């Protein structure tokens with residue numbers, strides 16, 4: 314078989330995947346680290362790199378075993394080389410370089426955000442271009458104009474916190490389990506999303522399309538203080554006071570309103586053939602419903618991957634490698650990792 318081995322270690326998930334050259338995912342595993350970071354309420358970079366060292370080799374062996382393959386069936390290695398946590402990235406990149414060198418395989422460096430951006434096509438290869446694509450995760454909130462899979466311009470990004478970071482920080486403040494995004498998704502169902510009317514983020518200058526989430530977080534903390542709610546908060550998620558479910562539902566609604574409002578403005582301006590989103594926050598059920606509704610309103614398809622391909626995963630890394638992005642170097646010319654990324658500004 315001629316397979317691409319994908320490797321992903323940009324943040325706190327060690328993932329490996331095998332992808333067929335025709336785009337089919339043969340096997341994919343993700344070894345998470347929530348138990349490592351939960352006591353701190355956020356990712357601790359040093360602990361993340363150490364956990365990757367422990368988890369990555371077994372994860373790679375696992376995907377080969379799942380597929381009934383050996384490294385002899387692999388013809389290329391694709392690895393996330395940035396942006397992300399440098400220490401975490403270096404574990405995956407060093408592993409890929411060493412394996413490439415030992416097995417004489419080309420190693421392709423893949424941009425992690427571009428892999429997220431491309432991930433909706435794993436399950437929907439028919440989605441048309443040009444596409445307006447949102448990448449929304451714990452570390453990133455970017456909106457891209459994709460003329461084709463490889464002609465990408467970033468339209469806007471967050472000026473401060475990422476959307477997932479805002480959800481995670483509010484949950485942490487309230488003493489809720491980590492990571493906060495999926496917890497808020499679940500608990501918001503029990504609250505009234507119109508109970509607290511948070512202002513929609515507004516920009517004082519520059520491109521009005523940029524995102525901003527830190528003001529929303531400050532507004533939530535201000536609301537708590539002004540209502541006399543402070544720690545210790547109830548930690549049993551089944552027995553929160555009614556106001557807390559309302560607060561979470563209202564906060565989540567505003568995060569989603571903000572994302573969808575920017576996408577709507579960009580879509581009306583640019584008239585894409587489809588709307589896509591990916592990244593961990595794209596698992597959010599309200600956001601998924603609202604993106605589908607926006608697609609219906611504008612008369613274009615709207616798509617997002619299954620949750621397993623929304624959060625960090627190596628299948629999207631191998632899939633992005635199919636586009637031929639980045640140099641595929643033999644293992645003897647080692648790749649480097651980069652913590653930040655830049656794209657051509659949009660016109």
Ligand code: KG4
Nearest residue numbers: 450451452477494495498593594597624625
């Ligand atoms: O893409 P990802 O796995 O890692 C990063 O590259 O950041 O995304 C993780 C983020 C976290 O902030 C997490 O709280 C958020 O995705 N998340 C969600 C949901 N599932 C994960 N946010 C809202 N609703 C969800 N269902």
Ligand code: ZN
Nearest residue numbers: 429450592625
């Ligand atoms: Zn990610």
